[in-house]
Amino acid sequence: MAAEAAAAGAGHEVTGGVTSMEGIQDRPLPQGPYAPGTPPGALLRGWRERALLTQERLAERAGLNVRTIRRLENGALRRPRPSSILLLADALRLDGEERAVLAAAALGRTAAPPVRGDRAGTVRPAAADVPRELPADAVPFTGREAESAAIEIHGSSGAPVVIAVEGMAGAGKTALAVRAARRLAPRFPDGQVFVDLRGHRPGRAPVHPGEALARVLGALGVPAQRVPEHIDDRAALYRGAVADRRILVVLDDAACEEQVRPLLPAGPGCRLIVTSRRRLTGLDDVRAVPLDVLPVDHAIALFTATAGHDRVAGTPADVLAETVRRCGLLPLAVRTAAARLRARPAWTVEHLLARLNHARPTELDAGERGVYAALDLSYQRLPDDQRRAYRLLGSRAAEFGAEDAASVLGTTAPQARRLLDRLLDVHLLQEPAPGRYRFHDLVADHAAAS
Template sequence: MTPHLGEEPHRGTTLPRLTVGVLGPLYVAVEGRPIRLTAGKPRALLAALAMSAGRVVSVERLAEMVWCDRFPANSRRSLQNYAARLRSAMGDRLIETCPGGLLLRADAGDIDALRFLRTLDRAARAQDPDAERGLLDEALALWRSEPFEDVDSPWLRESEAPHLIERHLAALERRVDLDLVGGRKSRFTADLRRLTSRHPLRESLWLRLLRALVQDGRRAEVLDRYEELRARLAHELGVDPDPAIQRLYAEQLADHPKAYAEPRADHLKAYPEPRADHPHAPAVAGLSATGGPPDRPTEVASLFATSPRRLPTATADFVGRERDLASLAALVRAEPATAIVVDGMAGVGKTTLVVHNAHQVAARFPDGQLFIDLHGHTPGCAPVPPEDALHRLLRTLGVPADRIPPHVEDRAALYRDLLADRKVLLVLDDAVGEAQIRPLLPGSASCRVLVTSRRRLTGLDGTRALTLGVPSPADAIAMFTRVAGPHRVAGTAAGTLAETVTRCELLPLAIRLAATRLRSHPTWSVVRLLARLTPASRRLAELAVGERSVAVAIDMSYRSLPDRLQRAYRLLCGHGFKSFSADQAAALMGTDTMAAERLLEGLMDVNLLQEPAPGRYAFHGLIRDHGAELAMEEGGSPTGRAAPLLGLPCPPRGALAEHDG
């Protein structure tokens, strides 16, 4: 059966329209023509790429998705062979080989799972119940059966499918609630019967099923289903059903035909449970007994029953950074700020520094320390929407899942209420932009928020910022020695160690990967490692271990740029200058200085470009290598590529080289 994907507009390219369905048996079509893929591993590769459509997925990550922990002798070559087979079946332009990985040229709307998630996010933001109902129907229509049902990938079924299943169940529950408002019968009763059999311990599904049966007048089945649930919970968990389910059962025993009335539509948005004016209704997070603001501190405080300690383990081989740690500590001690933002290029050590500092100051925040990875630049992962982040934070703070409001504004309000006047430290890691983190800010002067981001988050008022650069050469050598092991560098000349970290451009991620490679090859010496890093053309390829890669890390920043900045990045890196002025960049791009400065500012905003001196711009060496590789993929010399990139005349290379400083 063809998945119902609808007719969303495709991006303005000449690429053929690809449709991929993974919410059930794998379905693939190109320009509406079904494509039959029979081999198991190419199917798994396509499903893995589809879940990150439009984003580069590293070879290491793909290998994990396709083979789990049973890798072939040469997984890179096998993946390329599978990609070639997919190109043969689907056309050679839909799967692109990029530095460090593969990319599926498709929009999120072309992949049923991604469109499903995006539509649910729109439904959560809908203000009108009819609009929300329509969006939920659209999303639920995409669901055919279990995700990745016939795809040979344990990783996808264990890592991706559970999140999709949870979103599907929550969406169906919400849709049933909307049906039952005002006493309407739900058309999803059969689905609820099936799903309670598949998820027999999910009480929120049972509650909706019993509500629907009450509305259908099926009192006898309500009583039978309750006994079925009660017996199962007692046998498997040793607990009684949820109090709301017990109340419904008691009311049906008393033979009250309307003993369970549904909440009004405005209350339903905040909490899909019994009406707040029911005589036995419990206190609800975010609502008082009359549906108004909570009677703090009693109701909200009762939810804050834990002091979570969720900081990740500090890196054991952390060395140096004394000045940066002192600067960050001073910011934490200073007058309260909206947030303290640590920004910097990919791999510079933002998260390591912030987590290390968070452990140092944790005792000052006795009500808890929270950490959430927002996946702004994680290969294979979409950035975490604010509503999902708030859901996770509220659950961590002790709020039951069925008491979390569906809308982001209501979740943020409850979250701020919970944190008011409490001393909590919050770490928001890898933020993609201001809009992602703004709803996550507590609004309480007693809390502190530490944010890491590759972007300069200048759109947030009241923040303090620390831009993190590379460590000193001495700290870089100390880090290399600590990671590789002192015995692996014993007897190595100081100059050789210095040259090795210099070839890594002092970037902590690159240093860590190089040292890890040395440690994992017992027969290598530092001299041999240095020799492998010396050719500029292969340096990025050498700086990769497992799923971690300098090239992929930088590429995630590049892929987030709009087209005009991507073109400027390729052009400027492709010419290989160590530094340049705005006038030189303008001449190279065939535009005026003011327009060039805007482009340069855009690259600096995402920490792909630096301004080491007023009016002088430079790329970090590894970033320059990455951009040069992209430029070379377009063919021809850098100067010959400039005009096609921008559609403007390009000055001769020599005219700029004489000014390079």
């Protein structure tokens, strides 16, 4: 490989066009890049040359600066950003195994052992026994490259970890977790299990941890009559069932750590992705992937794709930007507003914006699936003192500190800080700078009406 690389000469035009994906996958893999400890730059160069791409062509395809690729290949950049790795993996059409090797090298780790049978027909469980429960991707999925890359990297690394996607109601946690899990799926040939823990579902209690275990055991092929009564026995059976299998478990909408704990990864080939509106600080070995609202350009892309390009065509950019800002850049709200526009052929984006300016809560109300209903479920889960703090503080538009909060709540600053911490933990409050707090616009709407 090294000789090939030297012969090809990095950075020089290599003859031949870009081949089809099948062509790339059919070609034998270069052996060199897989050696343990190979730096990411050498891997990158090997796969770039295999794809017959110059550094410039690869940069163009990946949407990266050619300098980033040069620095990576010559070893000057040893810790690239996860989003760059993901873009490169896509541009080089790497398969699941190769993506994992590249991701692990970029983190300075060894990848999980390769999946036997992925390439050349070695034994795998019968397809009928393998749970494939991941729901379909949100269509069209927009943005979140850095967060997807972070999940992919943690999910591909050698250590069994819990990846927690955390954020406020409607931020897109489920959509992201599903998308990332689908991309990771080829690395988990023994199955992918998806369980809705119903942490925030109208009229339904969160799933009991014992029930969640029974559900996962069922997905793994344990007949209902063999699922033990006691939760500890179920957990033991689960650990045994997954100990030497490569299984990806996605737990959606966890209300608390207790729901998750019995399902922690129990073998080196297991990975767990959890989504939650709450920070799961009580679990060990959690890699948190916090999810903020969307950047304006991605929110506009989501709005346009949902409403339809024809409904948005000709709208001035500042009107579109203002419209998605009025939706708080929150995916759920952006989609709700865009769906309203699509359903009303006579409306223009300007008209929608005027309505959002006039009566946002009414415009974004989508019943049980709307943003205010989602926030209400978070509110309902709070104890009384936190609900009171939320109501009294939540309607303030401006940033504030713990002292201000204490005077509004009629309490001491330490006590106010404790309450603010709890609201931060459930993503009903934001802390843009240390000790400075603010409520998201839509949360403020909800708090004012609570």
